[in-house]
Amino acid sequence: xxxxxxxxxxxxxxxxxxxxxxxxxxxxGGQPLLESLDAASYAQMGxxxxxxxxxxxxxxxxxxxxxxxxxxxxxxxxxxxVVVLENRGRDWPVADALTGEAFGEMSRRDLDRLGINNxxxxxxxxxxxxxxxxxxxxxxRREAARALLGDVDASLVEPLEAVISGEEDAEVRRLLEQGLxxxxxxxxxxxxxxxxEGSLNSRVRAALNSAARSDDPALAEAASSALADIEQKMKLxxxxxTLYFGLSLGSVLVLAAIGLAITFGVMGVIxxxxxxxxxxxxxxxxxxxxxxPGQPGLAMVLSIPAGFLVAALAGIAIERGVIQFLKGRPLxxxxxxxxxSLILQQLVRTVISPLNRxxxxxxxxxxxxxxxxxxxxxxNRLYVLGFALVVFAGLMLVMRRTRLGLEVRAVxxxxxMARSMGIRATRVDIMTFALGSGVAGLAxxxxxxxxxxxxxxxxxxxIDSFMVVVxxxxxxxxxxxxxxxxLGVINQVxxxxxxxxxxxxxxxxxxxxxxxxxxxxxxxxxxxAAEG
Amino acid sequence: MIPSSVTRTxxxxxxxxxxxxxxxxxxxxxxxxxxxxxxxLSGTMAISETVLxxxxxxxxxxxxxxxxxxxxxxxxxxxxxxxxxxxxxxxARELLAQEEVDVIFGNWTSVSRKSVLPVVEELNGLLFxxxxxxxxxxSENVFYTGAAPNQQAIPAVDYLMNNVGVExxxxxxxxxxxxxxxxxxxxAYLKGHGVSDADIMVNYTPFGHSDWQNIVSxxxxxxxxxxxxxxxxxxxxxxxxxxxxxxxxxxxxxxDIPVVAFSVGEQELTGIDTAPLVGHLxxxxxxxxxxxxxxxxxxxxxxxxxxxxxxxxxxxxxAHYIGFNMxxxxxxxxxxxxxxxxxxxxxxxxxxxxxxxxxxxxxxxxITKPVLxxxxxxxxxxxxxxxxxxxxxxxxxxxxLEGSRDLISDWRKPMECGNYNVVxxxxxxxxxxxxxxxxx
Numbered sequence: 001x002x003x004x005x006x007x008x009x010x011x012x013x014x015x016x017x018x019x020x021x022x023x024x025x026x027x028x029g030g031q032p033l034l035e036s037l038d039a040a041s042y043a044q045m046g047x048x049x050x051x052x053x054x055x056x057x058x059x060x061x062x063x064x065x066x067x068x069x070x071x072x073x074x075x076x077x078x079x080x081x082v083v084v085l086e087n088r089g090r091d092w093p094v095a096d097a098l099t100g101e102a103f104g105e106m107s108r109r110d111l112d113r114l115g116i117n118n119x120x121x122x123x124x125x126x127x128x129x130x131x132x133x134x135x136x137x138x139x140x141r142r143e144a145a146r147a148l149l150g151d152v153d154a155s156l157v158e159p160l161e162a163v164i165s166g167e168e169d170a171e172v173r174r175l176l177e178q179g180l181x182x183x184x185x186x187x188x189x190x191x192x193x194x195x196x197e198g199s200l201n202s203r204v205r206a207a208l209n210s211a212a213r214s215d216d217p218a219l220a221e222a223a224s225s226a227l228a229d230i231e232q233k234m235k236l237x238x239x240x241x242t243l244y245f246g247l248s249l250g251s252v253l254v255l256a257a258i259g260l261a262i263t264f265g266v267m268g269v270i271x272x273x274x275x276x277x278x279x280x281x282x283x284x285x286x287x288x289x290x291x292x293p294g295q296p297g298l299a300m301v302l303s304i305p306a307g308f309l310v311a312a313l314a315g316i317a318i319e320r321g322v323i324q325f326l327k328g329r330p331l332x333x334x335x336x337x338x339x340x341s342l343i344l345q346q347l348v349r350t351v352i353s354p355l356n357r358x359x360x361x362x363x364x365x366x367x368x369x370x371x372x373x374x375x376x377x378x379x380n381r382l383y384v385l386g387f388a389l390v391v392f393a394g395l396m397l398v399m400r401r402t403r404l405g406l407e408v409r410a411v412x413x414x415x416x417m418a419r420s421m422g423i424r425a426t427r428v429d430i431m432t433f434a435l436g437s438g439v440a441g442l443a444x445x446x447x448x449x450x451x452x453x454x455x456x457x458x459x460x461x462x463i464d465s466f467m468v469v470v471x472x473x474x475x476x477x478x479x480x481x482x483x484x485x486x487l488g489v490i491n492q493v494x495x496x497x498x499x500x501x502x503x504x505x506x507x508x509x510x511x512x513x514x515x516x517x518x519x520x521x522x523x524x525x526x527x528x529a530a531e532g
Numbered sequence: 533m534i535p536s537s538v539t540r541t542x543x544x545x546x547x548x549x550x551x552x553x554x555x556x557x558x559x560x561x562x563x564x565x566x567x568x569x570x571x572x573l574s575g576t577m578a579i580s581e582t583v584l585x586x587x588x589x590x591x592x593x594x595x596x597x598x599x600x601x602x603x604x605x606x607x608x609x610x611x612x613x614x615x616x617x618x619x620x621x622x623x624a625r626e627l628l629a630q631e632e633v634d635v636i637f638g639n640w641t642s643v644s645r646k647s648v649l650p651v652v653e654e655l656n657g658l659l660f661x662x663x664x665x666x667x668x669x670x671s672e673n674v675f676y677t678g679a680a681p682n683q684q685a686i687p688a689v690d691y692l693m694n695n696v697g698v699e700x701x702x703x704x705x706x707x708x709x710x711x712x713x714x715x716x717x718x719x720a721y722l723k724g725h726g727v728s729d730a731d732i733m734v735n736y737t738p739f740g741h742s743d744w745q746n747i748v749s750x751x752x753x754x755x756x757x758x759x760x761x762x763x764x765x766x767x768x769x770x771x772x773x774x775x776x777x778x779x780x781x782x783x784x785x786x787x788d789i790p791v792v793a794f795s796v797g798e799q800e801l802t803g804i805d806t807a808p809l810v811g812h813l814x815x816x817x818x819x820x821x822x823x824x825x826x827x828x829x830x831x832x833x834x835x836x837x838x839x840x841x842x843x844x845x846x847x848x849x850x851a852h853y854i855g856f857n858m859x860x861x862x863x864x865x866x867x868x869x870x871x872x873x874x875x876x877x878x879x880x881x882x883x884x885x886x887x888x889x890x891x892x893x894x895x896x897x898x899i900t901k902p903v904l905x906x907x908x909x910x911x912x913x914x915x916x917x918x919x920x921x922x923x924x925x926x927x928x929x930x931x932x933l934e935g936s937r938d939l940i941s942d943w944r945k946p947m948e949c950g951n952y953n954v955v956x957x958x959x960x961x962x963x964x965x966x967x968x969x970x971x972x
Contacts (some may be wrong), residue, residue, distance in 0.1 A: 069810075070909050087911045089841055090831075109828045117907065117917040118696065118811050122787045202756040203788075209758030245745040252743070346574055354578035356773065360805050368781055378781040383747070451742040452773045456576055460740050495746045500737040501707050 030057060030098045034081045037067070038074060042117055049120070053127050061131055063097065067512075068124045072097060073111040082106070095183035126151040130159065138169050145175035150203035152183040182207045185223075188214065193222040200233060200374030237375045242492055248381040250488025251388035252450065254481055255443040256461040257468035258392060261480040262345055262436030263315075265469050266399075266412055270330055272337040274465060275458025276344040277437045280314055280452045281307035281444020283348065288358040297362035300445075307445040308438040312345075315437020319430055342457065348455045365449060384446045391442055392481055399434065399477065408432050412475075452456070471511050473521030483522055487511075564607035565600075565869050567592055569625035570648070570659075574616025575741075580769065580848075581640050583799065584662060585610060587849045588637045590837040591856045601860055602867070609633050613644070618645040621651050628655040633857055634869040635660065637852055640801040642666060642710050649674065656871050660859065662851035664816075665792060666713035670928040670941035670950035673871075675878070676898045677891075678848060679817050680926040681717050685764075687903040688792050688815035689718060691918050693725065693761045696790065700731045700761040702751050707736040711766035714794070718764060720932040731759065732864025741771045744778040752782060763791040772796050775806050776812075786811025786907070797846040801912040809908045810859040817887075817901040818850035819914045824888040844912070854891045854899065857883040862893075879944055890922055896941035896950075898926025 033055055036048040049067075052060045062083070066072040071084040071346060073094070081097035091105040116124070130143035152160065160176055167173050177195060184192035185207050193211070196204050208230070211223035257276060263271050285303040292299040318340055326333045365383055368376040399405035410418040411428045419425050444457070451457065468487060472479030487507060494503040518524070569588050571581035592606045600606055609631045613620040620639065627633045630653065635658040639645045642665050652659045652673045664679040692698040701722060705711025715734060722732060733754050735747060757759035765774055772795070779791065792813040798820045820831065830853065835843050862878035863869050881891040891899045900923040906914025929939040929951070938955045942948075949959035 018611075070915055087909075087913075090835065097791060109825075112823070113915065115915045115917065118787055118790060121811055125787065145646060202752065205756045206758045209756070210756075213758070238848070242746070245743075245749070248745065249743050349574060349578060354573070354582045355802065358802060358804065366781065366805075366808070368783060376783070378745070378778070380777075380781060390693070450774060450777070452770045454579060454770065456579075456740070456770065460742065491743075492746055496750060499735065500741060500747065504738060 029055075030059060031081075033057065033060075034063065034072075034097060037072070037114055038112075043122055045114075045116065045120060045295060046123055048321065049123060049127065049437070051464060059098075059100070061128070062100075064124055065129055066097070067114060068121060068128070070113055070115065073113045075106065075214070076110050076112050082111070082377075084111070126156075130156065133163050133167075133172075140170070141167075141169060141172045142449030145172045145179065148179045149175065149201060150177045150179070150182055150207060156184075157183065173189075178204060181439075185211050188216060188219060190216075190219050190222050193219070195224050197229060198233070199225045200237065200372055202374075205230060228487055232447065234374055240371075241375055242496075243489065244377055246489030246492035247485060248378075248385050249486070249492055250485035251381075251385040252447065253464055253468050253488055255384070255388045255391065255446055256440075257465040257472075257480050258388075258395060258434045258477070259438070259440035259443060259473070260440065260465045261469050261475075261477055262395070263433055264466070265475045265477070265480070266408060267429070267432050267436070268330075268412070270334045270337065271318070271323070271436075272334060272462065273318060273341040273458075274440055275342060275462035276341045277311045277314060277440035277458070278444040278447060278461055279344070279348065279455070279458040280311050281441030282359070282448040282457055283352065283357070283444070284310045284441065285445050285448040286359050286453050289360060296360040297364060300362050300365070300449075303445050304442065307441040311444065312434040312438035313443025315434050315440075318431055318437070319433040323433070324426075336451070341462075342403055345455045345458070354455060356452045359448040359453050361449055380449045384450060387446050389441060390475070395435075395439060395478060404428075404431055404435075467508075467511060470515065473523035473525065475525045476521070476523040479521055479523035558664075564605040565602070565634040565863075566607050566609050566631060568631065568633035568636040568638070569608055569610045570613060570620065570623055570627065570636050571640070572615040573610075573612040576769070577615040577640050577644075579661075580799065583846075584637075584640070584848055584852055586838065587834075587852045588856065590833065591853065594833065595860060597855075598619055601863055602869070617641075617647045621647045624648045624651045624657070624659075625655070628652070628657045634658070634871070634875075637662070637855065639663070640848075643708070645674070646870070658859070658871055658874060660855035662848040662853070662855060664847070667717075667928060667930050668708045668713060668933075668936055670896050670898075670943075671949060672875070672897075672948070674897060675855060675858070675893065676926060676928075677851040677858075679901060679903075680898055681714055681930055682722050682926065683817060683901050683903055684794055684929040685714050685718055686721060686813050687920055687924065688794070688813070688905060689721065689764065691815075691905050692764075692790070692792060695918060696762065697760050697792075698762040698946050699727070699759040700733075700754065700757065701727065702733045702735065702754060702761065702763040704735045704737070704747070704751075704763055705766035706741070706768040706771060707738055708768070711736070711768070713755070714766050715764075717932050726930070734768045737767065737771065739768070739771065742768075744775045745782075748775070748778045748782050748784065751789065752784060755784075761789050763789060765793040766795060767793070768795050769800075772800050776804055776809050779812075780808025786813075792905075796831050797848075798844040798912065798914070799846045801908065802844060804912075806908050806912050807910045809912050812908045813917075814908070814914060815903060815905050816847040817903060818847045818885070819904055819906045819916060820845045820961055821906070821909075821913045821915060822887045822904075824886065826884060826888065828888040850886050854883060854885055858891070858893055858899075862958055876945075891923070894925050896926070896928045896943045897943060898928055900925045919957055 033052050036051060037045060039045045039048055052063060063072060064081045065411045071087060072081065078152040082094040083097050085093045085095060091107050092103065093102065094106050095102040113302055129144040129147040132140055135141060157180065160180060161355055164173050164176050178199060181192040181195040182204065185196065196208060208223045208227050212220050212227055214220050258273050263269050284307040285300065288306055289296055317463040322336050322340060323333060326336060361380060365380045369379045370376040399408065407423050410423055411425050413414060415425055447457065468484045469480055470486065472483030491503055491507050494506055569585050571585040572578050573582055573585060589608050592608050595601060595606050599601060609627060611623040611627060613623045622883040624636065627636055637660045639648060639661050640663050645661055648659065649671055653671060657673055659674045660677055661674055662677050664684050667680040703715045703718060705715055719732060751763060790811065790813055792815060794815060796814050831845055834845055836839060858878055858881050861881045861883055862874045865881065866877035878893050879895050880893060882890045885891045886903055889902055891901060893899055902923050904916050904919045905918040906916050909915050928941040929936040931937055938953050939951045939960065940954060941950045942952065943950065952962040953960050
């Protein structure tokens with residue numbers, strides 16, 4: 001029993017002794033550079049990275065990027081360095097780090113990752129940014145220059161000054177000069193403060209803040225006065241930011257509630273499964289992305305009609321299967337639809353999974369656009385805000401300008417009269433409910449970009465939706481829009497000083513008091529519609 | 533008390549088997565050992581707990597394939613407490629009183645554990661609890677295989693303080709007992725290390741919070757004061773996905789303001805695109821990326837069991853793996869599944885963990901664990917950047933809180949006490965425990 005493991009070990013030793021020889025036969029100087037990266041401590045790795053940058057090897061950029069992504073690895077047995085091309089699952093396709101030649105899949109077990117930490121990541125990022133300063137694309141150069149803010153050290157001063165003198169783009173020059181100024185400020189130069197004045201960049205502010213605490217009174221004073229200036233500008237920024245946050249939260253509320261404004265507001269059906277219709281829309285987005293792997297953008301666009309259809313069909317099923325039998329019995333409708341919502345949740349849990357699903361954010365929806373250096377608007381929320389307004393406008397158009405809208409209004413105002421005028425009331429009921437449900441599906445598509453796509457998604461929005469519809473005035477679409485947006489803004493204004501938990505409570509208290517005063521909401525229905 | 537329960541169980545089981553024993557004498561040997569699984573399979577917590585149910589079922593299957601335990605088959609008894617805390621207590625009673633299970637693996641949230649606790653103590657059951665928790669508890673009938681605060685939170689803060697040089701702290705958490713207690717311990721710990729009040733920001737959010745714009749923007753502002761800032765996050769469950777999304781979208785880079793999380797593991801990250809989050813941290817006692825053969829074998833078995841090539845493993849799963857092996861080891865040692873014998877036998881039992889070391893059951897019913905700090909990678913995994921030089925023993929009563937500082941727990945004879953006050957020199961009984969928990 002004892003001999004085989006020994007033999008095995010000897011064989012492995014033989015292989016170990018033999019294979020590096022085979023590798024080094026085609027070596028060209030890259031191997032020792034990578035060899036030094038496989039160091040015991042992060043400090044040694046840092047030196048090895050420096051060495052690679054200085055080597056000027058044309059493959060160094062690829063190595064550094066692979067190292068940054070955790071994809072530079074070493075085969076345990078042969079010691080060969082490889083770049084992992086795709087690191088999901090158990091077996092990964094790899095390519096040789098030296099020759100770039102791809103050679104099939106390797107098991108995760110056999111590879112040793114060259115791991116880095118945040119400090120090294122910073123070093124790698126600034127090294128890559130320095131390399132990026134020479135690329136032809138101006139946008140990339142600006143990005144690189146911005147990344148260097150606060151990361152400039154003594155060794156970079158000379159090369160950067162050379163870059164500045166040769167740079168055509170004024171913005172890149174300005175950013176690099178700021179980067180150098182931060183470095184000089186850290187060295188204790190009072191003059192550096194002047195070139196940083198008025199900048200809203202958070203790294204500049206961080207540098208000024210620490211300078212304001214320095215022992216040199218002249219420097220501390222200059223930095224403090226520059227900071228006071230910046231603070232003034234920041235105030236306006238913060239106000240705008242809060243407004244944007246509020247509108248964005250409001251747009252989510254509007255989206256979630258607008259479908260309910262049709263089914264509950266116009267038709268008068270209390271549909272507790274409304275949240276689950278939203279959930280179905282979100283799951284449709286996920287399913288779409290599964291059908292179109294690698295094209296999250298296209299999938300996103302296609303899920304807008306698909307989400308509408310899926311939720312609308314589910315809505316029709318709920319209307320035909322449950323609600324039509326409970327006409328005019330709100331309590332029973334409430335209980336029955338609550339049951340439907342639980343069934344739908346558990347259905348998703350059993351059929352798909354109790355776990356959240358990943359919905360990928362398309363490239364054009366992630367990140368933020370910068371208004372100025374202290375204020376940037378997150379793109380996904382900007383899209384959702386726009387989408388909410390478009391959906392609202394579309395819905396208004398349907399209700400005001402189409403035959404369906406006319407019939408819906410006729411049936412809800414006076415059912416018997418509408419029927420005697422030849423309107424098929426049952427058909428209108430189905431269509432209206434499908435419309436409201438479909439809009440909930442659209443909300444789900446949008447929410448998949450902001451929150452978890454899981455079985456509980458709907459539950460989180462059902463209370464908020466009812467709140468918005470009731471606050472806005474039942475039966476009034478404009479009311480829903482105004483109520484949603486204003487509740488969003490109120491919430492976000494309260495949040496910084498009251499905290500998230502208390503802000504939510506305060507908003508609820510406010511609504512309770514408001515409903516006491518005006519039971520019919522912000523925009524009560526008037527005339528005949530009010531009696532319906 | 534003890535002898536009666538020893539004899540009672542076999543006799544009770546023997547009655548229905550007596551008739552069958554004539555025909556097949558071997559059958560009496562083969563009545564299965566029942567293993568109760570008390571994890572939510574529906575409701576809010578299903579997201580986290582279903583995989584734990586599957587883990588225990590897989591472990592039972594493996595154990596049976598290896599010939600069972602004491603020559604008997606193991607049989608899983610699964611109940612669904614549906615994320616409903618009072619239902620946890622009812623289901624625990626059902627498992628112990630009706631199904632007569634020999635051991636229970638279960639619970640996730642602290643509130644569900646607290647609801648089960650009196651039942652397990654009353655009916656003298658065994659409960660293995662696999663999740664990191666706030667400490668301040670030690671029960672004779674519960675074995676805590678997850679991390680206590682000193683096995684997760686404190687080492688993580690040490691790492692940030694000493695290795696990253698963090699001076700300003702944001703303690704962000706969901707508004708319930710685990711984050712509040714943990715943050716209280718951390719605040720006391722940080723102040724003890726000379727961090728001033730102005731450099732600590734505490735923020736609580738409701739369960740399932742999804743609108744993080746304002747809070748993330750506040751954190752950003754808090755972090756631009758010129759001192760290295762970090763966020764210590766005890767944000768729980770679903771709320772993490774929108775939180776991390778917002779972090780990514782507002783461009784908070786891990787190099788500027790790292791976020792270290794105590795409730796975010798591989799499972800939670802499957803719901804997010806992790807590319808913008810690379811470098812943010814988590815502290816656990818196990819990561820799926822741990823490079824050991826034991827771990828790779830476990831992952832292979834798990835992937836085979838679930839049939840999902842992309843299935844992930846996480847820390848509470850490892851805790852169940854350790855807990856299950858400790859229990860089987862103790863049963864073998866005691867030669868019986870009888871609760872009191874197993875309880876005595878398990879203290880000091882040591883089994884391999886998945887990160888290449890050993891986990892030992894301590895007299896306070898907590899286990900020894902290594903503490904690992906990992907950085908999020910773009911494939912939803914963690915890369916381990918730091919670990920404690922040796923394993924850390926779980927501390928039931930925190931050394932940093934008034935009222936709990938003087939308590940120790942030791943369930944060996946002759947002490948047999950979960951909250952012995954070393955200053956008063958007496959076992960506090962339930963009163964001191966209530967006092968300590970009341971201070972939460």
